[in-house]
Amino acid sequence: MTIAQTARQARRASRQLAACPSERKNAALKAVRDALRTQSQAIIHANRADIEQAEQDNLSKPLLKRLKFDEDKISEACAGLDSLIALEDPVGKTLAATELDESLELYKVTCPIGVIGVIFESRPDALVQISSLCLKSGNAVLLKGGSEAARTNRVLAETITRAAAAAGLPDGWLGLLETRADVAAMLALDDDIDLIIPRGSNEFVRHIMDNTRIPVMGHADGICHVYVDAAADIPMAVKLTVDSKCQYVAVCNAAETLLVHQAVAADFLPKLKTELNAHGVDLRGCDKTRQIIDCAVADEHDWKTEYLDAVLSIRVVDSLEEAIEHINTYGSGHTDAIVTDDRNAAMQFMDQIDSADVFWNASTRFADGYRYGLGAEVGISTGKLHARGPVGMEGLLIYKWRLLGKGHIVADYTGAGDKPFTHNKLNKSYRM
Amino acid sequence: MTIAQTARQARRASRQLAACPSERKNAALKAVRDALRTQSQAIIHANRADIEQAEQDNLSKPLLKRLKFDEDKISEACAGLDSLIALEDPVGKTLAATELDESLELYKVTCPIGVIGVIFESRPDALVQISSLCLKSGNAVLLKGGSEAARTNRVLAETITRAAAAAGLPDGWLGLLETRADVAAMLALDDDIDLIIPRGSNEFVRHIMDNTRIPVMGHADGICHVYVDAAADIPMAVKLTVDSKCQYVAVCNAAETLLVHQAVAADFLPKLKTELNAHGVDLRGCDKTRQIIDCAVADEHDWKTEYLDAVLSIRVVDSLEEAIEHINTYGSGHTDAIVTDDRNAAMQFMDQIDSADVFWNASTRFADGYRYGLGAEVGISTGKLHARGPVGMEGLLIYKWRLLGKGHIVADYTGAGDKPFTHNKLNKSYRM
Numbered sequence: 001m002t003i004a005q006t007a008r009q010a011r012r013a014s015r016q017l018a019a020c021p022s023e024r025k026n027a028a029l030k031a032v033r034d035a036l037r038t039q040s041q042a043i044i045h046a047n048r049a050d051i052e053q054a055e056q057d058n059l060s061k062p063l064l065k066r067l068k069f070d071e072d073k074i075s076e077a078c079a080g081l082d083s084l085i086a087l088e089d090p091v092g093k094t095l096a097a098t099e100l101d102e103s104l105e106l107y108k109v110t111c112p113i114g115v116i117g118v119i120f121e122s123r124p125d126a127l128v129q130i131s132s133l134c135l136k137s138g139n140a141v142l143l144k145g146g147s148e149a150a151r152t153n154r155v156l157a158e159t160i161t162r163a164a165a166a167a168g169l170p171d172g173w174l175g176l177l178e179t180r181a182d183v184a185a186m187l188a189l190d191d192d193i194d195l196i197i198p199r200g201s202n203e204f205v206r207h208i209m210d211n212t213r214i215p216v217m218g219h220a221d222g223i224c225h226v227y228v229d230a231a232a233d234i235p236m237a238v239k240l241t242v243d244s245k246c247q248y249v250a251v252c253n254a255a256e257t258l259l260v261h262q263a264v265a266a267d268f269l270p271k272l273k274t275e276l277n278a279h280g281v282d283l284r285g286c287d288k289t290r291q292i293i294d295c296a297v298a299d300e301h302d303w304k305t306e307y308l309d310a311v312l313s314i315r316v317v318d319s320l321e322e323a324i325e326h327i328n329t330y331g332s333g334h335t336d337a338i339v340t341d342d343r344n345a346a347m348q349f350m351d352q353i354d355s356a357d358v359f360w361n362a363s364t365r366f367a368d369g370y371r372y373g374l375g376a377e378v379g380i381s382t383g384k385l386h387a388r389g390p391v392g393m394e395g396l397l398i399y400k401w402r403l404l405g406k407g408h409i410v411a412d413y414t415g416a417g418d419k420p421f422t423h424n425k426l427n428k429s430y431r432m
Numbered sequence: 433m434t435i436a437q438t439a440r441q442a443r444r445a446s447r448q449l450a451a452c453p454s455e456r457k458n459a460a461l462k463a464v465r466d467a468l469r470t471q472s473q474a475i476i477h478a479n480r481a482d483i484e485q486a487e488q489d490n491l492s493k494p495l496l497k498r499l500k501f502d503e504d505k506i507s508e509a510c511a512g513l514d515s516l517i518a519l520e521d522p523v524g525k526t527l528a529a530t531e532l533d534e535s536l537e538l539y540k541v542t543c544p545i546g547v548i549g550v551i552f553e554s555r556p557d558a559l560v561q562i563s564s565l566c567l568k569s570g571n572a573v574l575l576k577g578g579s580e581a582a583r584t585n586r587v588l589a590e591t592i593t594r595a596a597a598a599a600g601l602p603d604g605w606l607g608l609l610e611t612r613a614d615v616a617a618m619l620a621l622d623d624d625i626d627l628i629i630p631r632g633s634n635e636f637v638r639h640i641m642d643n644t645r646i647p648v649m650g651h652a653d654g655i656c657h658v659y660v661d662a663a664a665d666i667p668m669a670v671k672l673t674v675d676s677k678c679q680y681v682a683v684c685n686a687a688e689t690l691l692v693h694q695a696v697a698a699d700f701l702p703k704l705k706t707e708l709n710a711h712g713v714d715l716r717g718c719d720k721t722r723q724i725i726d727c728a729v730a731d732e733h734d735w736k737t738e739y740l741d742a743v744l745s746i747r748v749v750d751s752l753e754e755a756i757e758h759i760n761t762y763g764s765g766h767t768d769a770i771v772t773d774d775r776n777a778a779m780q781f782m783d784q785i786d787s788a789d790v791f792w793n794a795s796t797r798f799a800d801g802y803r804y805g806l807g808a809e810v811g812i813s814t815g816k817l818h819a820r821g822p823v824g825m826e827g828l829l830i831y832k833w834r835l836l837g838k839g840h841i842v843a844d845y846t847g848a849g850d851k852p853f854t855h856n857k858l859n860k861s862y863r864m
Contacts, residue, residue: 015760019783098805104794106804113816114786194816213641215817236839243841328447347864350834351451354546360864362536362837371845372538372833373530373855384545384626385647386818389833401804401821402782405794407668409675413803423805432779432792 003185007142007192009172010115014140016170018112022089028167029132033081035163036128036156040074043159046151047124054148069124069152077128080376084136087375090393091138097426101419103406107430110397112138114194117186118378119208121199122146127156129376131174135164137396142186142193144177154178187212197379202306217387217395219380221306221332222252224364227323227349229340230263236361237264237339238272241312243363244337246279250308252380253335253357253367257303257313259323262288265316269293281310288316303330320345324352331355333382335367335389356382356389402430435617439574439624441604442547446572448602450544454521457568460599464564465513467595468588472506475591478583479556486580501556501584509560512808516568519807522825523570529858533851535838539862542829544570546626549618550810551640553631554578559588561808563606567596569828574618574625576609586610619644629811634738649823651814653738653764654684656796659755659781661772662695668793669696669771670704673744675795676769678711682740684812685767685789685799689735689745691755694720697748701725713742720748735762752777756784763787765814767799767821788814788821834862 001009017025036043047069054067096108116139120126127145134141145153157176165171177183186193190213198208198218205218226244228237244255260268265288273293276283284298295314302313303326317323327336337359338349346360357367367390369377374392381387387395412419433441449457468475479501486499528540548571552558559577566573577585589608597603609615618625622645630640630650637650658676660669676687692700701724708715716730727746734745735758749755759768769791770781778792789799799822801809806824813819819827844851 015784015786018786019780100798100803100805104798209645215647215815217817233839239839239841243843247842247846324447343864348451350832350864352447354447354450355832357833357835359835360837361839362835363841365842366532366536366835366837366840367833371532371842371853373532373853383647384830385649386830388830398816398818398820400782400787401789401799403789403791403794403798405792405798407665407671407793408798409671409795410679410797410803411675414679421803421805432775432782 003177003182004189004192006172006175007115007186007189010140010142010175011192013170013173014112014114017135017138017140017173018091018114020138020169024168025089025135025138026085028135028164028169029081029085031163031167032132032160033078035159036074036078039155039159040071043074043152043155044070046155050149050151059148063122063148066121066123067148073125077125080129081132083375084132087136087393090136090397092430094429095399097428097430099424099426100421101408102422104408105404105426107402107404108399109402109430111400113396113398115140115142115192116396117142117144117193117196117214119144119183119196119198119200120146122148124149124152124156126199127153128160130378131160133376133378133393134396135169135173137393139396140173142175142177144183144186150178184211187214190214199379217379217381217383217391219252219334219382221382222254222334223257223304223306223330223332224253224255224334225257225259225327225331225336226255226364227259227327227336227338228261228264228268229320229338229342229345230261231342231345232261232264232268232339233341234264234268234271237268238275240337240339240361240363241272242275242279244365245276245281245312246310247363247365249310252306253364254308255312255364256305256307257315257330259326260289260314260316261320261323262316262318265289266292269314276312279310281312283312283314285314286316289314306332320348324349328352328354333384334380335359335364337362337364404432435609435614436621436624438604438607438609439547439618439621442572442574442607443624445602445605446544446546449567449570449572449605450523450546452570452601456600457521457570458517460567460596460601461513461517461564463595463599464592465510467591468506468510468560471587471591472503475506475584475587476502478587482581482583491580495554495580498553498555499580505557509557512561513564515807516564519568519825522568522829524862526861527831529860529862531856531858532835532853533840534854536840537836537858539834539836540831541834541862543832545828545830547572547574547624548828549574549576549625549628549646551576551615551628551630551632552578554580556581556584556588558631559585560592562810563592565808565810565825566828567601567605569825571828572605574607574609576615576618582610616643619646622646631811649811649813649815649819649827651684651766651812653814654686654766655689655736655738655762655764656685656687656766657689657691657759657763657768658687658796659691659759659768659770660693660696660700661752661770661774661777662693663774663777664693664696664700664771665773666696666700666703669700670707672769672771672793672795673704674707674711676797677708677713677744678742679795679797681742684738685796686740687744687796688737688739689747689762691758692721692746692748693752693755694748694750697721698724701746708744711742713744715744715746717746718748721746738764752780756781760784760786765816766812767791767796769794769796836864
C-alpha cells in the first residue's frame with residue numbers, strides 16, 4: 001500500500017472513529033492492553049534484535065537506554081492504558097449551547113481533529129502512548145518512529161492494530177510509516193491529514209514546517225530564562241537557578257540564560273557561581289557580570305542560543321522592564337521564570353512575558369505535561385494557535401457546531417418584519 | 433515607515449496591550465465611538481471621494497453599496513462599539529486550575545494571540561469592527577482593506593488611532609496597510625505577526641496560505657449540502673432547500689448540491705422544481721434525477737463546484753450512508769444539513785459528517801457569527817485547528833500557563849524518595 005492509500009484509509013477510518021461510542025473505544029484500549037501482555041515475548045524478542053543492531057551500529061548509551069522495551073516498559077505501557085481507559089471520553093462535550101430562537105438550538109460540541117501524523121523519536125513506548133491517545137480522542141493516526149526501533153515498532157503496531165480490529169475498530173485507523181521517503185510522502189497529503197506533530201530537534205521541526213501545507217504543531221527552540229529580581233530571596237534564587245539549569249540539561253525546558261537585577265547581582269552571583277561550578281556548568285557573562293564573577297564573555301549570539309548543555313549565559317539588567325524586554329526579544333516563547341518576593345513585580349512579569357509558560361518562584365523544569373497533570377503529552381507547542389505549552393489529549397480535539405431546528409429558514413430573520421434572535425445561553429449539554 | 437517597522441511596532445504594542453486593564457481598553461473603545469461621531473463629516477467626505485472614484489471606475493452596484501459609509505453606517509458602528517464595551521473582558525479568564533503540590537498552583541489563563549494581520553474586502557465598516565474586536569481582546573492588528581475604500585479607511589484608521597492613543601493605548605497597536613506590496617511584505621514577517629486572517633475569494637485565501645509561514649485562519653470553499661432523507665417532511669424539505677439555495681446565492685453558506693433519498697425523490701423533486709424555477713435557479717441533475725425532472729446534466733465536476741450563483745446540482749442517493757459518503761468526499765467541511773423526521777438518521781448524519789457546521793432541519797444559511805450570537809465575526813474557518821466555522825472574538829485568544837510556587841524545584845519530584853504530585857483540580861480563578 002502506498003502512503004497516499006494508507007492516509008486515505010486513515011481518513012475513512014477517522015470518520016467512523018469520530019462517531020465511535022466510548023464503550024467501544026475503551027473495549028479496544030482494554031484489548032490492546034491485554035494483547036501487549038500476551039504478545040510480550042514477541043515484542044521483547046523484536047526489541048532485542050533492534051538493540052543488537054543498535055549496538056553494532058555503535059549507538060550512544062542514552063539512545064540505547066531509550067530504545068529498550070522490556071517487561072517493565074510493557075507493564076508501564078499497560079498502566080498508562082488503564083489510566084486512559086479510566087478517563088472520561090473527551091469527545092462530545094458541550095462547550096457552549098445557545099437558543100437562537102424557539103426550537104432552534106445551537107451546540108458547540110468537541111470532536112476529534114481527524115487524521116494526525118506523528119513523527120517521534122526512538123522510544124517505542126511513545127508508539128503505544130500516542131496511538132492510544134489518538135484512539136481515545138477518536139483520531140486516526142499515522143506514526144513514524146525512529147528507524148533504530150523499526151522491528152519493535154512493527155510488532156507493536158501489528159499487536160495494537162489486530163487487538164483494536166477484534167474489538168470493532170475500523171481498519172486503517174493506525175498506519176505505520178517506516179522510512180524517510182514515507183514521511184516525505186505524508187507531508188504532501190494535505191487532503192487526508194489534518195495535523196502533523198513532529199517530535200525531535202528544532203532543525204527537524206523547521207524542516208517539516210517548511211515542507212508541508214498541513215498545519216504543524218511543533219516546538220521551536222526552548223530558550224528559557226530565569227530572572228532574579230531586586231526583591232528575590234537569594235537562597236531561593238540559587239536553588240531555582242541550579243534546578244532550572246542542571247536538573248536535566250538536554251531538554252527544552254532547561255534554562256539557557258540567567259538575568260539578574262543589578263541591585264542583587266554582587267550578592268547573588270558569587271553564591272550561584274560556587275553552586276554551578278560544583279555542577280560543572282560553564283558560565284558566560286556580560287560585562288557587568290564579569291565585573292563580579294570570573295567567567296567567559298557572553299555576546300548577542302549567546303542570548304539567541306539553546307545550548308542544551310551545561311552552559312549558562314548571564315546578563316545583569318538595570319530593571320524588571322529590561323529583563324522583560326530581553327526575554328521578549330531573545331526568548332523563544334517557551335518557559336520563563338521570575339524569582340522575587342515582590343508580588344507586583346511578579347504580576348508585571350507574568351502579564352508582559354509573551355511565553356507559553358510563565359512561572360513565579362518555581363523552576364522552569366516544571367513545564368511538562370506529566371508534571372502539569374495532563375496525563376500523557378503529545379508534544380510541547382511554542383506556537384500561539386490551538387494549543388500552547390505542554391499539550392495533552394485536549395490538543396487532539398476541535399469542535400463542531402450542531403444546529404437543531406424544526407424547519408427554520410433564514411428568510412424569516414431578515415428584511416421587513418424580520419423575527420429577532422433570542423440568543424439565550426442554554427445551560428444544558430448536547431443531546432438528540 | 434516600512435511594513436517591517438510597522439509590524440515590529442505592533443509587536444511591541446501587543447505586549448503592552450496584553451497586560452492592559454479592562455477599564456483602559458473600554459475607555460479607548462468609548463473614545464473611538466465618540467471620535468467617530470465628532471469626525472463623521474470628515475469620514476463621510478472621504479467616503480464620497482472614494483465613491484466618486486469608484487463610479488468613474490465603473491464598479492458594480494453591489495460593490496458601490498458595500499463601499500458606502502454614511503451617517504447610518506457610523507451609527508451602526510457606534511452601536512457595535514457599545515455592545516463590545518458591554519461585553520466581559522475575554523482576557524485573563526481561568527480555563528483550568530490545578531494544585532501540583534502544596535503552594536504550587538498551575539493556572540491556564542486566556543491571553544491575546546498577539547499581532548493579527550487582517551485582509552478584508554471593500555466594506556469600511558469592517559475596519560471599525562475588526563480593529564475594535566482586536567482592541568477588546570488585547571491584540572495589535574495590521575489592517576489591509578479594499579483599495580476602493582482607501583480614503584475612507586485612512587480617515588477611519590487615523591480617527592481610531594488618535595482616539596485610542598489619547599485614552600492611553602500604546603502607539604502602533606493599529607497599523608494600516610495600503611497596497612498589495614504592503615501585503616506581500618507582511619506575509620514575510622513571521623517573527624512579528626502571529627496570525628493572518630484573509631477575507632475574500634478562495635483563490636485569494638489559497639494564495640495567502642501558499643505565500644507565508646504565518647498561520648492562516650481562512651475559509652476554503654463553501655460547498656454546502658442539503659440532504660433530504662427518506663423520512664423527510666416534504667414541505668419542510670422544499671422550504672429548507674429554497675432558503676439554503678436562494679436566500680442569498682453569492683455567499684459561502686448557500687447550498688450548492690442537493691442530495692435526495694431515492695424513496696422520496698419522485699414526490700419531492702417535482703415540487704422543488706416548481707419552487708426553484710420560480711426563483712430562477714438553474715438545475716443540474718444526475719441520471720436518476722433526470723428520470724424524474726427535466727434539467728441539465730450534472731457530473732463529477734459539479735459535485736466539486738462552489739457556484740456562488742443561482743445554480744443547484746442534484747443527486748439521488750440510495751441511502752443515508754451514500755449521502756454521508758458524498759458529502760465527506762466532495763464537500764468542503766463548511767455547512768451541511770439533513771432534513772428528516774428520523775432522529776437516528778439525524779444523529780448518524782451529525783456524528784459522521786466531518787464539517788464545521790452540521791444542521792438538522794435548519795437552513796445552511798444560519799452558519800454565521802451574527803446568527804450564532806457570537807457578536808461580530810472575524811471570519812469563517814474551514815480549518816480544523818484553533819477555531820472552526822464562524823469565528824468571533826474567542827478565535828483571537830489563546831492561553832498561557834501561569835505557575836505560582838514558593839521556590840519549588842523539579843529535583844524534589846524525581847529519583848529516589850521523590851515527592852508525588854497532588855494534581856488536585858482547583859475550583860478557583862487565577863489571582864495573584
